[in-house]
Amino acid sequence: MPLDEAHNDFFGLPSSPLSIYHTGPAWPLPTGPQAQRVPKEARPVCIHAISSVWHELGEKIYKFFDSIELKWTSIDPVRFAEAEKEPGPLFLWVGVLPGTLSSDDAKGPGAHCKEILLEYAITDVEIAFRESVYTRYAGLRLLDHVPSVDATADVRGPFTPALGLQIAPKAFPYLEGTGCLYLCEGGESDRIFLLTARHVVLPPSQYSNELYHSKDNSMPRREVVHLGSRAFQNALEAIMDRIGHWSYMVDGYEEEFAHLGERVEGEDPKTTSNRQKTKYRLEEAEASKASVSEFHREITSLWSAESQRILGHVVYAPPISVGTGDSMCTEDWALVELNRGKFDWDTFRGNVIHLGSKLTPYQFMKKMYPHALTRAKYKYPPGGLMQLRDVVQPNELRRPAMLDANGEWCLIVVKNGAATGATLGRATGIESFVREYTGDGAVRSTAREIAVYAYSNGDGAFSAPGDSGSVVGEASCGIVGMIIGGAGQADLTDVTYVSGYASLDECIKKPFPRSYLFPICNPTQV
Numbered sequence: 001m002p003l004d005e006a007h008n009d010f011f012g013l014p015s016s017p018l019s020i021y022h023t024g025p026a027w028p029l030p031t032g033p034q035a036q037r038v039p040k041e042a043r044p045v046c047i048h049a050i051s052s053v054w055h056e057l058g059e060k061i062y063k064f065f066d067s068i069e070l071k072w073t074s075i076d077p078v079r080f081a082e083a084e085k086e087p088g089p090l091f092l093w094v095g096v097l098p099g100t101l102s103s104d105d106a107k108g109p110g111a112h113c114k115e116i117l118l119e120y121a122i123t124d125v126e127i128a129f130r131e132s133v134y135t136r137y138a139g140l141r142l143l144d145h146v147p148s149v150d151a152t153a154d155v156r157g158p159f160t161p162a163l164g165l166q167i168a169p170k171a172f173p174y175l176e177g178t179g180c181l182y183l184c185e186g187g188e189s190d191r192i193f194l195l196t197a198r199h200v201v202l203p204p205s206q207y208s209n210e211l212y213h214s215k216d217n218s219m220p221r222r223e224v225v226h227l228g229s230r231a232f233q234n235a236l237e238a239i240m241d242r243i244g245h246w247s248y249m250v251d252g253y254e255e256e257f258a259h260l261g262e263r264v265e266g267e268d269p270k271t272t273s274n275r276q277k278t279k280y281r282l283e284e285a286e287a288s289k290a291s292v293s294e295f296h297r298e299i300t301s302l303w304s305a306e307s308q309r310i311l312g313h314v315v316y317a318p319p320i321s322v323g324t325g326d327s328m329c330t331e332d333w334a335l336v337e338l339n340r341g342k343f344d345w346d347t348f349r350g351n352v353i354h355l356g357s358k359l360t361p362y363q364f365m366k367k368m369y370p371h372a373l374t375r376a377k378y379k380y381p382p383g384g385l386m387q388l389r390d391v392v393q394p395n396e397l398r399r400p401a402m403l404d405a406n407g408e409w410c411l412i413v414v415k416n417g418a419a420t421g422a423t424l425g426r427a428t429g430i431e432s433f434v435r436e437y438t439g440d441g442a443v444r445s446t447a448r449e450i451a452v453y454a455y456s457n458g459d460g461a462f463s464a465p466g467d468s469g470s471v472v473g474e475a476s477c478g479i480v481g482m483i484i485g486g487a488g489q490a491d492l493t494d495v496t497y498v499s500g501y502a503s504l505d506e507c508i509k510k511p512f513p514r515s516y517l518f519p520i521c522n523p524t525q526v
Contacts, residue, residue, distance in 0.1 A: 005029065006103075010130060012039025012083070014454055014461035015492030020096065021106035022128035023114060024089070042453040042494065043079040043087040044428030046400050046409050050077065050090065051430050053120050055328075055448070058433050060116055061092070062446065070109060071097040071441070073134045074487045075433040076451050076495055083457040086406075090125045095132030095487050097437070132494065134436050136199050136332070136485040137177065137419070137468030142226065144347045145383055151288035152295045154357045155242050158227060158235040159299065161343060162354035162385060163471050164416025167196065167336075168228025173306060175203050176228035178418045178469040180482045181351050181388075181501075183335070186514030191315075192343075193335040193515070194224075195508070196469035197484055198317045201334050212317040212334075213511075222314040224336050225306050231418055232303070239296045246289035253282035312338040316511060321445070328448035329503045330434075332484050335512070350518040352385040353414060353473055356422035367424050367455060368412055368475050371403040378475070386414065387520060388471070391501050392478040397450065398429040402475055412475050413452055415483065419466030424459070425452040425496065427472070427480060434487070434497055449497040450481055461488070463496040472498050479517075 009019035009027055030037055050057065058075060065072045073095040081087035092113065110127040117125050143159040146152060158166060165179035177200030185191040201224050202212060214221065227235060260275045303309060317334035355364060361380040369375035381387065397411065404410040411427040432451040436444040452462050452472065463470070463483055472480040481500040486493035508515055 008037050009128075010040055010080075010494075011037045012457045013042060013494045015132075015488035015494050017095075017130040017132050017489050017494055018098075020101055020129040020131065021103045021110060022091070022126060023110045024126040038082050039457040040080050041083055041457045042093075043081050044411070044426045044451065044453055045077050045079055045090055046398060046411060046429035048077075048090055048430065050120075050122055050125060051398050054430050057116065057120055057122075058431075058448070061113055062433050062435070064112060064116065065094075065109065066443075068109065071100040071437070073097060073132050073435050073437075074495065074497075076487075077428060077430040077432070078451070078453065078495075091128045092125060094127065094129045095134070096129055097133065097441075098131040098489070101129060131489060132487045133489065134434055134485060134487045134497070135465065136197070136204075136436075137463065137465045137483065141342055141344050144344060145349065145385060148383060151242075151246070151291040155235070155239045155292065155295070157354045157356065158231065158238075159303070160354070161348060162352050162416075163388075164354045164356075164418070164422065165194070166227050166231040166418035167194075167200065167224050167311060167469070168231070169201050169203065169206075170223040170225045170306060170310060172203060172206060173225060173228040174230065175200075175206075176231055176418050176466050177201070178416075178467055178483075179336075180469050180471045181479070182338075182518035183508070183512075183515050184518055185512060186516055190340075192338045192340065192518065193315065194312065194338055195482070195504075196334055196336060197482065198320055198332050198334040199484075200469045201314050201336060202317050204320070209319045211319055212314060214313065214315050214337075224311050224313060226309045226311040226342075227303075228418075232309070236296070236299065239292060239299065242292050243289060243296060246285055246292060249285040250282065250289055253278055253285055257282055310339065311342060312336045318507070318511075322447045323503065323507075327503050327506075328446070329499045330445065330447040330449065330484055331504075331507050332499065333482070333504055333507065335508070348521065349385060349387070350521050351388040351471070351479075352381075353388065353416050353471065354422065355381070355384040355386055355414070356416060357384075358422055364424075368414065369402070370405040370410070370412070371407070374402055374475075386473060387477060388473050388479050388517075389477045389520065390479065391505065392474055392480050393502050394500060396478075397427070397480070397500075400429065411480075412455075413472050413480055414474075415463065415467070415470045415472045417463055417467030417470035417483065419464040420461070423462050424455045425462035426455060427452045427474070427498070432495065432497065434485075449484070450500055452496040452498055453494070461486075461493040461496075464493055465491060467496075471501075 076093040079087035315337040400411040416422040481498040488494040
């Protein structure tokens with residue numbers, strides 16, 4: 001493929017992956033002396049005739065790729081569109097290892113894929129190849145939540161137990177990830193677990209891929225800390241940035257107040273009112289600066305040592321594997337037994353996603369519920385804490401109940417991860433096939449996962465390395481699943497892969513048959 005086409009086809013996606021070849025008409029190239037490339041967006045597909053046969057059809061396609069030794073990494077059913085325009089046809093977007101497939105060599109496989117589609121009477125689907133690599137993202141009580149009017153609210157999130165919990169193995173605090181959900185062991189046990197990805201708490205580079213089950217004190221404990229090395233420093237920098245913000249505001253209000261001068265007899269009532277407002281805002285800024293400064297002193301004095309941030313220890317982690325039969329999801333999970341003394345159970349909220357402060361409540365509601373009729377049914381959660389309630393079943397993914405701004409069926413999702421914080425994305429109802437390789441090029445695993453794409457061209461990637469283990473929730477507060485990795489080029493992610501929680505729960509219940517999600521508690525407390 002000509003170099004300009006290779007760089008043009010998927011321009012605008014988070015990693016702007018290199019296009020190798022696609023069937024169907026050529027996509028228009030920019031022309032003229034001032035021509036600029038038009039950004040593209042990936043648009044997930046929930047409802048299409050291919051969905052009813054996809055598991056069988058997709059397996060037939062990837063086995064064909066294997067038969068010709070094509071080094072594929074993912075097969076993603078997706079549509080593409082220019083920003084804010086109607087999407088084109090459905091594509092099977094095939095990722096291949098960089099440098100392993102030329103444009104000419106891709107034409108034959110592309111044509112054969114079309115023949116396979118014809119066997120199922122599917123004629124409106126195209127094939128596209130791009131370069132892409134699949135990657136697995138690798139003391140004191142936690143603090144209570146505070147109302148949004150509290151000066152520390154914006155920087156307090158990382159130190160609370162809300163989902164988006166940033167964790168790392170104590171032995172390797174620089175290998176960071178995210179906690180997924182809180183579970184109760186059930187039965188007569190009072191143990192509380194944190195679910196996360198196995199590769200987060202037992203990094204494959206450091207531990208053999210075998211069952212880890214800590215039944216008693218005879219085994220060495222694999223402790224997990226809250227806030228790894230980078231996460232803790234980032235949290236401190238955010239606090240310092242907030243102190244700097246309030247210092248700037250104090251200086252500005254002091255100048256305004258001095259400029260207004262002392263009150264004089266017969267002055268304009270507007271001047272009097274402005275002086276009073278400025279004085280109030282100055283006092284509020286001074287109080288906020290003092291509050292955040294005190295919070296910084298508290299964190300640096302009481303949280304700096306890793307020993308003060310030990311959250312618990314790994315109690316169970318099966319080897320990373322892929323389910324058999326119709327369930328081809330990746331079994332990459334672990335349970336961390338929590339140190340009960342780290343939590344204030346009287347104020348603990350359970351499985352709530354902290355929505356962060358990147359978006360105002362209005363912006364969040366407009367994006368999460370893009371159709372006005374749907375938006376009217378929901379309210380922004382108090383304190384920005386989205387309570388997860390139910391588990392989204394596979395058939396619900398394929399038949400979403402929400403419309404986007406254009407009246408198309410969609411599945412908007414949200415997560416809060418250690419690397420990228422709170423982000424929104426668009427999930428697809430037709431799962432992707434994902435292939436992972438070892439360092440020497442041998443096939444490690446082939447799985448089928450839920451794919452999530454960036455919300456739009458201007459919103460950036462849904463996730464990044466470090467977000468592994470994050471729970472993904474949908475607009476009706478249902479649990480979609482857990483992030484286990486992503487595909488893209490370099491460190492940029494075009495597609496995030498999620499293991500469906502319905503399948504994960506079945507896996508967890510084999511060793512822990514009475515386990516259940518931590519109950520909803522204090523749902524109205526701010």
